[in-house]
């Protein structure tokens with residue numbers, strides 16, 4: 001089972017308490033009416049689906065109930081970092097192959 | 110065979126249903142926390158899992174950054190609801206009576222921790238006595254209190270309670286049988 005660090009509870013906890021909630025940092029267009037059908041469809045349905053580090057939303061549903069964001073490597077399933085909703089994606093830590101940050105150490109405990 | 114004889118089957122862990130408490134779900138933002146604490150008569154804890162205890166057996170458990178579970182003896186619920194009703198004018202918050210939503214089961218004994226591990230994926234050895242968390246017990250959301258080293262209390266949503274209760278009973282029988 002994966003261990004996930006909840007940035008609100010500040011604890012590393014079993015995956016069974018969490019729910020996955022799709023890709024993170026997908027901005028809703030400010031004015032949907034200004035979009036073409038193709039642009040709107042891209043916002044709704046097209047996701048990056050990388051091989052490597054992916055920024056994604058999780059919810060600590062059986063816990064503090066908060067949504068937060070995480071970077072997870074889709075190849076190894078290892079969590080690179082987790083951070084609170086609304087915070088920017090960590091800049092330097094997100095590149096594939098970067099040395100493990102503090103969150104990584106916690107997640108690997 | 111002799112192994113069974115050396116154990117007292119029911120002494121290793123005991124499962125009991127507890128009498129109802131008054132329970133409230135409190136949601137309030139950081140700027141209303143002081144006013145809510147004053148209304149309640151205890152300081153709302155801010156670390157998830159911390160429990161504050163006040164006069165008249167009132168307790169507040171921090172479930173999330175803006176969410177608390179308030180408990181009190183059943184007959185004390187009315188006074189809490191009235192006190193918070195007066196606060197709505199000044200401080201936006203939400204206080205919902207959830208007393209009937211859950212029932213409480215207590216698990217005590219030297220094997221209590223072992224019994225909890227049959228349904229809870231957390232490392233409960235790291236849950237310090239006096240703290241409590243919302244977690245999951247074989248698929249059912251529960252609030253798990255560790256009252257002492259060998260005493261757990263679990264608030265279970267009413268509709269899940271028979272399932273959780275039966276599962277605990279199976280686990281208790283297996284522990285008693287030395288499995």
Ligand SMILES: [Zn+2]
Nearest residue numbers: 006009060064
């Ligand atoms: Zn959490």
